[in-house]
Amino acid sequence: MTSGAEQWGRKTQFRRGVPVARALLLLALLLGLLPVRPAAQDWFRTGTGLGVKKIRLALPDFAGPAPGSSLGTLFNQVLWNDLEYSGILEMVSKSFYPLPASWPTAPSQLQPAAWTAAPVAAQMILYGSLSQQQSGLEVHAWLNDLGNPAAAPVLAKIYRGNADPQDIRRLAHELADDVVQLLSGGVPGIAQTRIAFTSTRSGRPELWVMDYDGANQQQLTHLGTAALTPRWSPDGTLIAFTCFEPYRGVLSAQICIYSLLAHRLLGFPRFAGTTSSPSWSPDGRQLAFMGSALGGTQIFVSDASGGHRRQLTFVPRTVNTSPMWNPRTGQQIVFVSDRGGSPQLYLMNADGSNVVKIDLPDMGYVIDPAWSPNGQLLAFSWRRPGGNYDLYVMDLASHQLLELTRDAGRNERPSWAPDGRHLVFESTRSGSRQIWTMLADGSGLRQLTTGGENFSPNWSWH
Amino acid sequence: MREGSGRKAAWVVAVAMLALLGGACKKKVQAPLPAAPPAPAPPPPAPTVSLKASPTFVTRGESSTLTWTSTNATELDLEPGVGKVAPEGSTTVSPTTSTTYTITATGPGGNASDSVRITVGPPAAPKLAPGPSLEELFAQNIRDAFFDFDRADLRPDAREALTRDAEFLRTHAQIRVTIEGHCDERGSLEYNLGLGQRRADAAREFLVSLGVTADRLRTMSWGKEHPFCTDHNETCWQQNRRAHLVMAQ
Numbered sequence: 174m175t176s177g178a179e180q181w182g183r184k185t186q187f188r189r190g191v192p193v194a195r196a197l198l199l200l201a202l203l204l205g206l207l208p209v210r211p212a213a214q215d216w217f218r219t220g221t222g223l224g225v226k227k228i229r230l231a232l233p234d235f236a237g238p239a240p241g242s243s244l245g246t247l248f249n250q251v252l253w254n255d256l257e258y259s260g261i262l263e264m265v266s267k268s269f270y271p272l273p274a275s276w277p278t279a280p281s282q283l284q285p286a287a288w289t290a291a292p293v294a295a296q297m298i299l300y301g302s303l304s305q306q307q308s309g310l311e312v313h314a315w316l317n318d319l320g321n322p323a324a325a326p327v328l329a330k331i332y333r334g335n336a337d338p339q340d341i342r343r344l345a346h347e348l349a350d351d352v353v354q355l356l357s358g359g360v361p362g363i364a365q366t367r368i369a370f371t372s373t374r375s376g377r378p379e380l381w382v383m384d385y386d387g388a389n390q391q392q393l394t395h396l397g398t399a400a401l402t403p404r405w406s407p408d409g410t411l412i413a414f415t416c417f418e419p420y421r422g423v424l425s426a427q428i429c430i431y432s433l434l435a436h437r438l439l440g441f442p443r444f445a446g447t448t449s450s451p452s453w454s455p456d457g458r459q460l461a462f463m464g465s466a467l468g469g470t471q472i473f474v475s476d477a478s479g480g481h482r483r484q485l486t487f488v489p490r491t492v493n494t495s496p497m498w499n500p501r502t503g504q505q506i507v508f509v510s511d512r513g514g515s516p517q518l519y520l521m522n523a524d525g526s527n528v529v530k531i532d533l534p535d536m537g538y539v540i541d542p543a544w545s546p547n548g549q550l551l552a553f554s555w556r557r558p559g560g561n562y563d564l565y566v567m568d569l570a571s572h573q574l575l576e577l578t579r580d581a582g583r584n585e586r587p588s589w590a591p592d593g594r595h596l597v598f599e600s601t602r603s604g605s606r607q608i609w610t611m612l613a614d615g616s617g618l619r620q621l622t623t624g625g626e627n628f629s630p631n632w633s634w635h
Numbered sequence: 636m637r638e639g640s641g642r643k644a645a646w647v648v649a650v651a652m653l654a655l656l657g658g659a660c661k662k663k664v665q666a667p668l669p670a671a672p673p674a675p676a677p678p679p680p681a682p683t684v685s686l687k688a689s690p691t692f693v694t695r696g697e698s699s700t701l702t703w704t705s706t707n708a709t710e711l712d713l714e715p716g717v718g719k720v721a722p723e724g725s726t727t728v729s730p731t732t733s734t735t736y737t738i739t740a741t742g743p744g745g746n747a748s749d750s751v752r753i754t755v756g757p758p759a760a761p762k763l764a765p766g767p768s769l770e771e772l773f774a775q776n777i778r779d780a781f782f783d784f785d786r787a788d789l790r791p792d793a794r795e796a797l798t799r800d801a802e803f804l805r806t807h808a809q810i811r812v813t814i815e816g817h818c819d820e821r822g823s824l825e826y827n828l829g830l831g832q833r834r835a836d837a838a839r840e841f842l843v844s845l846g847v848t849a850d851r852l853r854t855m856s857w858g859k860e861h862p863f864c865t866d867h868n869e870t871c872w873q874q875n876r877r878a879h880l881v882m883a884q
Binding site: 586 | 785787813822823824825826828829830831832833835836837840854856858860884
């Protein structure tokens with residue numbers, strides 16, 4: 174621990190995310206002290222389902238569509254990866270399974286005893302097959318509760334698509350999401366979600382999107398100036414971002430809106446000075462953003478089309494930026510302000526009233542706040558005195574803090590996945606700015622990009 | 636018959652008449668002269684000389700070329716200030732005031748002279764092509780304002796630079812300026828967009844307070860997206876923490 178940690182206020186506690194055991198203990202204690210909530214809410218509060226035992230799932234390879242088929246291999250890889258990364262399952266290693274000859278591809282072939290016995294000791298089993306039909310590719314999938322072998326499968330479903338890698342991925346993602354939905358008590362899976370980000374691999378910073386697992390990376394803009402800070406609209410059809418466009422002859426930061434349906438930019442008003450960091454209200458009808466006023470930058474709100482612009486902060490010669498609406502209620506906005514000297518986090522009502530500073534036990538430079546989907550947690554990046562930019566999660570009700578990264582490069586701009594269990598962020602830990610994902614307790618780190626500089630990630634709402 | 640004596644007498648008369656006549660037609664036969672002196676030589680030809688100047692109008696400091704030719708001259712003198720010269724030639728002069736140059740050619744046949752006047756005018760008014768352009772003047776005279784880390788307030792050196800900038804801008808009222816705010820790499824992307832704007836606004840406010848008309852000054856921020864250098868040390872970071880003044884087109 175740094176000396177900064179010794180200056181804690183009495184109220185807040187401060188723990189590293191790794192080792193996980195300590196965090197588990199802390200959070201379990203916290204849960205015990207907090208008002209009782211339904212089981213699904215406990216899950217959200219911990220962010221990962223920690224404190225709830227993970228379900229042991231066996232996943233023998235799905236058979237087909239043909240022996241040695243690369244599509245079959247791809248399907249099984251993507252499916253395994255999706256379920257393993259969900260954060261709620263303990264995938265039983267295939268090295269413990271019975272011989273492949275006895276792997277079921279249909280319910281009639283399932284021998285539950287072989288899968289509940291040691292060393293497999295699985296609680297659930299997901300199995301099935303791929304087959305090429307005239308109409309296309311079919312995936313038949315079953316999910317059985319091994320503790321209740323006589324009962325009907327929990328899931329029995331056919332998924333249809335084309336026999337190409339794109340659709341194979343989609344089919345695996347759909348199945349994975351269905352399984353996660355069933356086994357997590359209703360929390361949606363993220364296998365079909367996407368991440369928007371900025372990449373310089375084509376020269377200047379441009380807007381890109383990719384699948385949540387880093388597949389299908391695609392360039393959306395070719396502006397040649399700079400496309401930064403993208404944010405998905407709640408319905409997933411638009412991405413608002415910071416661009417550089419001329420206003421009255423001055424090339425300056427403006428807000429741009431990219432339409433994924435029309436594959437082009439939509440019109441948006443331009444303003445003098447710097448306009449940036451657009452953030453969507455949860456109903457998709459409004460944008461909050463940073464604009465120039467009073468010798469500095471202030472928080473503004475407008476319609477999604479840029480009309481009815483109104484100013485929310487009025488502190489001269491200060492920077493007020495990085496606004497984000499509470500995604501559950503739409504009633505509050507968190508933002509960054511240096512009105513106290515260095516950038517810190519503040520909360521205010523959506524009309525600009527009741528501005529409250531979020532106190533942290535240490536001074537420093539606090540940026541990039543990101544509200545969890547349930548509106549209860551804030552993730553952010555914090556550079557403590559003498560320290561590095563590291564990611565933290567704070568419970569807003571109790572101000573309990575969880576440290577997610579330490580001594581591993583510069584880590585910024587966290588963004589929550591819609592399951593409230595995962596975060597995407599930018600990190601320099603590999604030597605250059607790249608996009609990483611992790612579970613919300615700091616474990617499960619995955620690097621999604623490698624070429625060029627990649628930063629400013631944002632996870633889609635669905 | 637005295638016929639023969641009459642004929643003899645006619646002959647005498649004829650000869651006498653011829654002699655008389657002959658004597659009357661022909662030059663007077665002078666008495667032989669003593670040896671005459673040689674005929675005086677024709678008088679020697681008079682010298683000629685011609686003097687030209689090119690150009691005949693110069694501005695102070697410029698030079699002109701004098702060119703002359705002559706005939707039948709053995710000595711030539713070009714004044715003022717040149718002296719003895721060859722019968723044919725040229726020379727460069729740089730008179731500081733208007734001067735009439737005279738060349739005198741002397742020869743056996745006499746002398747001759749010619750003159751030409753070179754007018755010296757004041758230095759020419761500056762033309763548009765030579766001399767620095769407005770862009771060059773801007774580059775030579777305008778200085779950026781530099782900032783401390785995470786700060787947008789003006790240091791003394793920044794105030795000094797902007798004060799001089801204001802002088803220049805007040806005396807060149809046709810110039811419009813875009814003030815770009817820049818930050819070093821250590822801050823965050825989003826915060827630095829705001830901090831750069833604060834820096835640009837601080838510089839603008841100061842220039843306006845010194846009498847530069849506000850609508851000549853526009854501000855924007857590049858945050859840390861357009862650095863002047865990319866090294867990871869304070870020398871470079873300081874270079875990037877600035878309000879950068881650019882002439883607007």
